[in-house]
Amino acid sequence: MRVIIIGSGIGGPIAAVALRKAGIESVVYEAHDGPGVGIGAFLGLAPNGLSVLDTLGLLDAVRATPGAHVSHLTEFLDSAGRRLGQLSDGSDQLEPRLRSLGVRRGELQAALAEAARAHGAHIEYGKRFVDCDDTGSAVIARFADGSTAEADVLIGADGLHSRVRAAIDPAAPTPRYSGMLGVGGWTSSRSVEPTPPSTGRMVFGRRGFFLYQSAPDGDVYWGVNFPHPELDRAAIAERGAATWKRELLDRYADDMPDLARILADSDTDWFLPFGLYDLADLPHWTRGRIGLIGDAAHAVPNSSGQGASMAIEDGIVLAKCLRDIPNPEEALRAFVASRRGRVDRIITEGRRRGKLKTLTNPVAVTLRDMAMRAVLWRLAKNSGHSWIFDHRVDFDAPVRT
DSSP, X not given: OEEEEEOOSSHHHHHHHHHHHTTOEEEEXXXXXXXXXXXXXXXXXXXXXXXXXXXXXXXXXXXXXXXXEEOOEEEEEETTSOEEEEEEOSGGGSOGGGSXXXXXXXXXXXXXXXXXXXXXXXXXXXXXXXXXXXXXXXXXXXXXXXXXXXXXXXEEOOOTTOHHHHHHOTTOOOOEEEEEEEEEEEEOOOOSOXXXXXXXXXXXXXXXXXXXXXXXXXXXEEEEEEEOOOOOHHHHHHHOHHHHHHHHHHHTTTSOHHHHHHHHHSOGGGGOOEEXXXXXXXXXXXXXXXXXXXXXXXXXXXXXXXXXXXXXXXXXXXXXXXXXXXXXXXHHHHHHHHHHHHHHHHHHHHHHHHHTTSOOSHHHHHHHHHHHHHHHHHHHHTTTTHHHHTOOOOTTSOOOO
């Protein structure tokens, strides 16, 4: 069997390595000219995703990326910096290599691409997918440069605005805007007191949400989500990074002083925001020999902290299904059946958490902070959301239709 994978972000290289481990040949086609160093700010990798990386022999490469830092505790603060509660994801009870990480997105993508090649996977850059045809016995992919490729299966790992998703179903629903923009980066400034070791702080400000953590090397990683009418990329870029920086400094000026200090000390280039979207209840993840993984199939809310880990899980489960079920169409249906319930539950949880970030009415903010103290105490006592982090994929267990 031969598989075409469209997209070399996170899910694509993972799927390629997992397929190789399953004895299946694949080629990854990526529209950009390289693996994306410098793209995006940072993201989290939870124990469920790290365990897959470990199974595939990729974890050491990811842990060695510049800026990677352990992050298994979260402090929740109100706008004045008063503590609302603290939660552990439980990964501090695991072996050290599986403790949750914060990683730079660009460095992660580069590390995964390099590790995938080291494991025998093939990646072709500068190949922008246009469309494909399912002949019933093969899939033919067409690219913008006029070239084509043929395989037994085609997998779209091409993200939120997937062209493969449109090929499967031109009437597929579009991603849902959360009502928030996001922006993030890091700074080497030492003007704020470092966070406790392995601890991120989530600050529910008066007019937006703020996350930050000090890494062992002293850099401060930060991200903000704030309510805003939806804007496309052109409109965001037109305003310019300096204008957005001034707006964010004003937005967080009345919150705990460390927030404004972090923003002021950060390079202005970080300040072009992006819309926060999710995608749930997609009717068709597959059509014939064509399938979707990662954000192309199910973009989970960023509040879940599971976007990358869901794509990583998808990659190894897909490989198991194609390994154990000879008929590609049946294998893709089995993949959907095994993944949809878990992903839908995480999307629901992420949307629930995200609503807490959008509150700006002073009365609603006060009530939220009061309620969070009680909720966080209960979650800490009852192990919180361990059903998310404790999930493991057994690569050797057989898959049945």
